[in-house]
Amino acid sequence: MDDRLIVALDVPNALAGLKLAEALGDTVGFYKIGLGMLTGGGLGLANELKQEHGKRIFLDMKLFDIGATVEAAVRGLAQFELDFLTVHGDPHVVAAAKQGAAGSDMKILAVTILTSLDRADMDAGMIRAGDLHEITVERAARAYEAGADGVICSPQEAAAIRALPGSRLIVTPGVRPVGAPRGDQKRVETPGDALAAGADHIVVGRPIWQAADPRAAAQMILSQMV
Secondary structure, eight states: OOTTEEEEOOSSSHHHHHHHHHHHGGGOOEEEEEGGGGGGTHHHHHHHHHHTTOOEEEEEEEEOSOHHHHHHHHHHHHTTOOSEEEEEOOHHHHHHHHHHTTTSOOEEEEEOSOTTOOHHHHHHTTOOSSOHHHHHHHHHHHHHHTTOSEEEOOHHHHHHHHTSTTOOEEEEOOBOOTTOOOTTOSSOBOHHHHHHTTOSEEEEOHHHHTSSSHHHHHHHHHHTOO
């Protein structure tokens, strides 16, 4: 198993997620469980895959709130002994999450700018003017200063973030195998390009779980991870 590949279990519920994980078998050792499955038994599935199947788990909650609330939420999640947890990259959120994760091995990953956004989306959200690439790299730098163990960014910013002083884990969603449709992702690269740019892990969802043969789709992506 090559744990550089993280498969996003963006399916409706825990039963579907477990079925997919069983179909992928020993091809995949690292899974992402996000908000979409939270009400469908996502935490239970995370626990089962971790404790009973020996898989690594990335809990993609993208937490954002006042510091005290983030710290309490992360402290509660840390008891599940999961591997990665995402929070928004605002420094106060990152610092609070690190306090909540204290004493555990769970890594706090800061979300920079979502890979589904471009400059027009940021304008609509009244996010400050400027080059999207530069803002993403600056948010990564500030998250590192606040104590983040790593960041979430698009493959297009991975090289610049890797060049930052004290660079840590870089996880890139928005990865599509050669010839795959982009879907709602706007800043994408292929698996090989993302890793060459400096990513430690790539996250792939729909190209695998929507495939007629998910195991074969995962193996094809792994073959592109050179």
